[in-house]
Amino acid sequence: MKSLTRLLPYLSRYRTTLYLGLIAVMISNLFTVATPWFIGEAIDELKRGLEKGSLQHTDLLWYAGIVIGFAAIAGVMLFFTRQTIIVVSRKIEYDLRNDFLSHIQKLPLSYFQKTPTGDLMALATNDISAVRNVLGPGIMYPADTIMTLSMSLVLMFVKDWQLTLLALIPMPLVSYAVYYLGKVIHEKFNERQEQYSVLTTKAQENLSGARVVKAYVREEYEIEQFRTASWDYFKKNLVLAKAQSVMWPLMFILVGLSIIITIYVGGLKVISGEMTIGTLTAFMTYLSLLIWPMIALGWVTNMWQQGAASMKRLAKVFDTVPTIRDTELTDHGIDSVNGEIEFKNVTFTHEGAQTPALQNINLKIPKGSTLAIVGYTGTGKSSLVNLIPRLYDISDGELLIDGIQIQKIPVEVLRKNIGYVPQETFLFSESIAENIRYGDDDAQRELIHDAADVSQIAKDVADFPQRFETMLGERGITLSGGQKQRTSIARAILRRPNILILDDALSAVDTYTEETILQRLRKLMVARTSIIIAHRISTVKDADNIIVLNNGKIAEQGTHDQLVALNGIYAGLYQKQLLEKELEGL
Secondary structure, three states: OHHHHHHHHHHHHOHHHHHHHHHHHHHHHHHHHHHHHHHHHHHHHHHHHHHHOOOOHHHHHHHHHHHHHHHHHHHHHHHHHHHHHHHHHHHHHHHHHHHHHHHHHHOOHHHHHHOOHHHHHHHHHHHHHHHHHHHOHHHHHHHHHHHHHHHHHHHHHHHOHHHHHHHOOOHHHHHHHHHHHHHHHHHHHHHHHHHHHHHHHHHHHHHHOHHHHHHOOOHHHHHHHHHHHHHHHHHHHHHHHHHHHHHHHHHHHHHHHHHHHHHHHHHHHHHHOOOOHHHHHHHHHHHHHHHHHHHHHHHHHHHHHHHHHHHHHHHHHHOOOOOOOOOOOOOOOOOOOOOOEEEEEEEEOOOOOOOOOEEEEEEEEOOOOEEEEEEOOOOOHHHHHHOOOOOOOOOEEEEEEOOEEHHHOOHHHHHHOEEEEOOOOOOOOOEHHHHHHHHOOOOOHHHHHHHHHHOOOHHHHOOOOOHHHOEOOHHHOOOOHHHHHHHHHHHHHOOOOOEEEEEOOOOOOOHHHHHHHHHHHHHHOOOOEEEEEOOOHHHHOOOOEEEEEEOOEEEEEEOHHHHHHHOOHHHHHHHHHHHHHHHHHO
């Protein structure tokens, strides 16, 4: 239950509304508990009137009016309770979900590489909803239960303290049952939620990878895998349901024992004249009022155990400290980046990896120059450029921007001055215009068209029925690979960044279109820094400086002509591509 203490700051925001709700609970219970007292008095009045033959209708109407009036006031207060406490729980759910998304957005890429998307989806939906139940019904019903129990017991003691003590004999069993079953429910609920994460991950992978599943005719295999995961979730739900199903019947049985004791002992007292019929009726009515609190006790215990398990899972995410963030070293006086980049003995190792992805990188990229990076697959090209916007942090050495250590530059300032097209293109389920405008919400339509023209996507958009307002499917599935890349390039250059990074962003574009894009980029990026990763030599041959990475180290460096003359890795790649081009011509 300690995990639920993390919710206290959220409750504090709405404490005034919560206090009003609790006052409404108290008033509602006050009038509810007072009602049996008057019912008992009415029955005794009826008995006396019948015995004396002097029963007045006005007396009965008086008691009936009191009961109806008390019920109306209790009902209005109960409505007000729901409009305060339950509404507050919905507001906290809204705050918690926003805080959750805000926090995971701050986490580094390494976190998402080891955390399944399905886990995060389950936390953002099921687990936060379970926590919300603790803050709504989990507060309202305990308050209602405690007040009803305390008020009813006080009046029951006033009526007959001996009978009250006898009626309470089964109550210690209630406490033990709640304690024992609560532990079981907590454990089983946690197991169910973990399996729900597995199920959600499997579903998300199947939907995102639908093309691959169909291409490899693996529909039956995936269906069977999902069926197995779903069956495990089903079984864990049944185990949890069994544990929960014991709670309520047990409450009924134990309360039923109290009723049996009351009827027997109270009946004997009525027969002996120690107690009136009205008092016994009031006593029975009070016991009936205790039935719901006893049931609610079990229900709320389930709710709190589930909420505690969910909050514990959420806490693991909230307690993950973003490794890439502004710290005490950050100079918040820096508000822009010019574009000079320098690596000094930089080494970088991916989390959990045994060997470094980059070793002893020494490289200077002057402002306004174009750097090209080539090399075999897996030599660290993407890792190198990912260090510049601090998608990863260096493991050793120094990375300087404009002569300033990169850790001193505010992360937001750094990234706002960088236009980045990653190797894996991602587009949102929005219009083409919204996808291009993603880096600049205030961009006018003219700037969007200009960026699309530079990236050569404008001519394709002109053929679409709704042009720039054409809606894209999930991850831009309605566009070809080349169209997605060119849309991403337009998105990056719309910001007129001081540093532009293209990570193999022209691989799906034909050579003619590629050359046109590069020519227009050169004009756009005058006095700005460009870094291009490519496998085609034609893409990089006009760069001011070209580096060849091999096994995480800079193996060669120079201009196109210098590297060809060196007759090394670059020259080999160049000769091979020339030969492929000749063969294509034949």
